[in-house]
Amino acid sequence: MRFKVQLYDIVILTYAIQIDFFGKSFLAEYFLAIIGAIGQVQRASNVDKEKLFPFIVWLFPFLALAIDLFHGSDLLKIFKAQALIWFTLLSALGLYQIVKSGISLERIASNLAISILIGSYLSPNIFQAGAPWKFQVSFPLTILIVCMLSKWTRNSYVGHKITKSVSVLAIYGFFSLYLGTRSLALVIFLTAGLFLQSLPKEKRGLSKQGLNTSSFGRRSTLMKFLILFIVSAGTYSLYTEMASQGYMGRAEQKKFISQTANDQNLLVTGRPELVYSIVAIQSNPVFGYGSYPDGNSELLHKWLEFFSKYEIRLPYQNQLILYGDKIPIHSTILQFWIWYGLLGLVWPIYLLSKFFRGAAIVSISLLTRFLIVLGLWNLLFTPYGLNARIVAALTLVAIKSESVNSKNG
Numbered sequence: 491m492r493f494k495v496q497l498y499d500i501v502i503l504t505y506a507i508q509i510d511f512f513g514k515s516f517l518a519e520y521f522l523a524i525i526g527a528i529g530q531v532q533r534a535s536n537v538d539k540e541k542l543f544p545f546i547v548w549l550f551p552f553l554a555l556a557i558d559l560f561h562g563s564d565l566l567k568i569f570k571a572q573a574l575i576w577f578t579l580l581s582a583l584g585l586y587q588i589v590k591s592g593i594s595l596e597r598i599a600s601n602l603a604i605s606i607l608i609g610s611y612l613s614p615n616i617f618q619a620g621a622p623w624k625f626q627v628s629f630p631l632t633i634l635i636v637c638m639l640s641k642w643t644r645n646s647y648v649g650h651k652i653t654k655s656v657s658v659l660a661i662y663g664f665f666s667l668y669l670g671t672r673s674l675a676l677v678i679f680l681t682a683g684l685f686l687q688s689l690p691k692e693k694r695g696l697s698k699q700g701l702n703t704s705s706f707g708r709r710s711t712l713m714k715f716l717i718l719f720i721v722s723a724g725t726y727s728l729y730t731e732m733a734s735q736g737y738m739g740r741a742e743q744k745k746f747i748s749q750t751a752n753d754q755n756l757l758v759t760g761r762p763e764l765v766y767s768i769v770a771i772q773s774n775p776v777f778g779y780g781s782y783p784d785g786n787s788e789l790l791h792k793w794l795e796f797f798s799k800y801e802i803r804l805p806y807q808n809q810l811i812l813y814g815d816k817i818p819i820h821s822t823i824l825q826f827w828i829w830y831g832l833l834g835l836v837w838p839i840y841l842l843s844k845f846f847r848g849a850a851i852v853s854i855s856l857l858t859r860f861l862i863v864l865g866l867w868n869l870l871f872t873p874y875g876l877n878a879r880i881v882a883a884l885t886l887v888a889i890k891s892e893s894v895n896s897k898n899g
Contacts, residue, residue: 595857
């Protein structure tokens with residue numbers, strides 16, 4: 491068992507090694523695909539009916555392929571897009587086999603965080619030199635902190651542990667906001683708020699497993715949405731005050747002033763890709779454009795017309811620098827809709843349903859809560875790329891594991 495644990499540790503750590511072959515991938519994804527395939531063979535031989543994915547999810551890559559063939563997409567684009575989906579599914583199968591072997595989610599996630607940090611030095615991206623905290627350190631450090639707190643509180647819903655963990659997250663979230671990682675800070679605050687919701691349950695009395703079936707009630711669901719709204723509004727107000735007054739530094743103050751000048755919406759100026767994506771979807775909502783689509787003169791005209799109609803001031807030149815001829819996309823849901831039309835919504839809707847089901851599980855760890863919140867954020871505001879597919883695979887495995895554990899009691 492000890493050898494297997496060490497071997498799986500090494501497998502996860504190979505996420506630090508990127509392979510650039512018809513698109514980027516991680517060495518770990520190939521190992522996890524092998525582990526997952528072995529697990530599937532063993533499941534078939536044992537007549538095990540437990541499945542990680544339904545049939546529609548396995549069908550989705552073929553639907554995407556059909557749309558790409560319909561549009562005549564380039565072979566390289568098709569290969570890269572198929573890799574995004576297949577590596578997610580196969581990595582999830584491999585990760586689930588590792589979890590089933592008895593290795594904790596916190597250990598897996600911690601190794602993943604270390605590998606991401608190492609990988610940022612082995613294969614640095616173009617942004618981290620100018621902002622190392624935002625694009626190199628913040629994400630893996632956040633995972634490590636969440637893992638430590640999750641391990642400390644797992645299966646032990648004691649009031650003081652919850653409040654201390656929430657306090658640590660709140661302080662760290664404020665620190666992240668101060669350093670300019672707005673999105674990550676919001677995810678941290680939301681995770682802390684949802685974890686705090688479990689505090690009253692401990693006072694009302696728990697079952698032997700530290701569970702409370704009232705979590706399935708409508709009151710609990712409404713409370714979750716209320717927490718999400720309050721925390722989001724509070725984070726926005728806090729950021730607005732800190733940035734406008736210069737508490738986050740001169741650079742962040744100038745950024746805030748430029749993004750809110752002339753009463754512009756911070757969401758639109760902070761994520762301008764949303765505007766470009768929505769206009770592109772309006773032009774072809776049913777069949778999409780195929781994988782990694784290029785813009786065209788017709789779309790450019792519609793973008794400029796849209797900006798003029800709603801008095802939106804977005805520097806188109808900045809998007810050209812970042813995306814070149816590609817349609818600017820910064821949302822998983824909008825990405826698959828633009829790529830594959832209505833059929834493309836199969837994957838993000840599946841993820842969304844799993845995240846909501848995971849949030850409804852009676853007792854889930856702090857790590858799983860964090861992954862669900864991060865997954866929801868990615869669906870709305872993050873393109874589906876290398877890091878997003880890692881998060882998706884790990885989150886699906888975490889939810890499945892928590893679901894099985896809650897049923898077994």
